[in-house]
Amino acid sequence: MITLRIVLARVAGAAAVMFTVATLAFVALQLIPGDPAEAALGGPGSQASAAALEAARVEFGLDRPILAQYFDFLWRLLQGDLGTSYSQKIPVSQVLTAAIVPTLSLTALSLAIAWLLALGSVYIASGHSKLGKAITTALDLLAAAVPNFWLASLLVLLFTGVLGWLPAVSTGGFNGIILPAVALALPTAGFIAQVCRTGVEQARDAAFVESARARGESESGIRLRHILRHGVVPGLNMSAWSLGSLLGGAAVIEVIFARPGLGRTLVSAVTVRDIPVVLGVVLFAALAYVLVNLITDLTVARVDPRTEARLQQAVANA
Known part of the structure; x- marks a missing residue:
């Protein structure tokens, strides 16, 4: 019988995976060459002025330190807010x-x-x-x-x-x-x-x-x-x-x-270096992965009692 403790342990593991994926995706996107503010204004061909670029950085919080942007990203993520698309100017959720x-x-x-x-x-x-x-x-x-x-x-x-x-x-x-x-x-x-x-x-x-x-x-x-x-x-x-x-x-x-x-x-x-959309797609793929992994583990445990015993032992040793 699959216990609540096993389910909670697997959910906690899934949450840890999502946090790791979100962090790695955020860091990786910061390493992509180019200016996100320029992407927000239509890309390199937009010929945006310096004032327009500065205004875009302020609007999207790109003028803040990277660490502040990271914690702001995590806080919005916890609230289910994936931000606004730089290129399409609509919420990433849409x-x-x-x-x-x-x-x-x-x-x-x-x-x-x-x-x-x-x-x-x-x-x-x-x-x-x-x-x-x-x-x-x-x-x-x-x-x-x-x-x-x-x-x-x-x-x-x-x-x-x-x-x-x-x-x-x-x-x-x-x-x-x-x-x-x-x-x-x-x-x-x-x-x-x-x-x-x-x-x-x-x-x-x-x-x-x-x-x-x-x-x-x-x-x-x-x-x-x-x-x-x-x-x-x-x-x-x-x-x-x-x-x-x-x-x-x-x-x-x-x-x-x-x-x-x-x-x-x-x-x-x-x-076009639309960072919010890239992060949204990556996080959705990661969420789908961990949910399927969680459901698979619980399903296999019902099909194969040996798997359930291993899950119980893993939780007991944690």
Whole structure:
């Protein structure tokens, strides 16, 4: 049984991760060459006067010492205030709200496709067919090794240029999200399948599998209810990594397929040095990562009692 103490310990760990990410992101952005006040006035090509630059520094608090800016940033963050976009002159929360839904839709569909492909591969590999195992292993290795930007170009060439089945850019409909989702999903599916296959190999030789056979269960039932159930635990532990990988890949995929979303928003914000927007995107990605990691830990603890015991021991030793 997962106790409140375990949940609170994991939440405290997630809060510590968010604080660390916020601090590192703030420091890293201070090291980017250029004047943020100039970015706030339209970038290097704006030819803003010295008086206008000084006024912008005062307006956005850029005239204050870095340490004061840092503590002010943390205080506003605790209040849920991400600041105002330098380039768009609207709250960062509005910028993120417009970009989050397309990215989450793409990421969720990609993750679902990745898991379906990985589970299909692992199910075939969990059987007694050596040929099936060899083919799925080779396909998983190939999928994991292919960069998603190269895969995206190949998919556009095949399904748009040759077959003419799907559009090369986002159309706002479901057919416009298929190629980006597949381009993101295939490499992730390869990694998940490889990790799950290790768990399957361990589960195949476990005592509970032999007990199931002794009770007369069919091989397909054993594979579904026992081997796969325990074999996917290592893959579930990778859920946070998978989400982070998909969010990172979305930045490239959204540019290639001209899709709106956090990826394109981040690229545009970095280009014009819109620090509040960059921080907002980074913090949202970190928050999504720690939330998925927290949910994954608690879910795996319910699926695998050994994980729950390890969590309890870790909390007791803390």
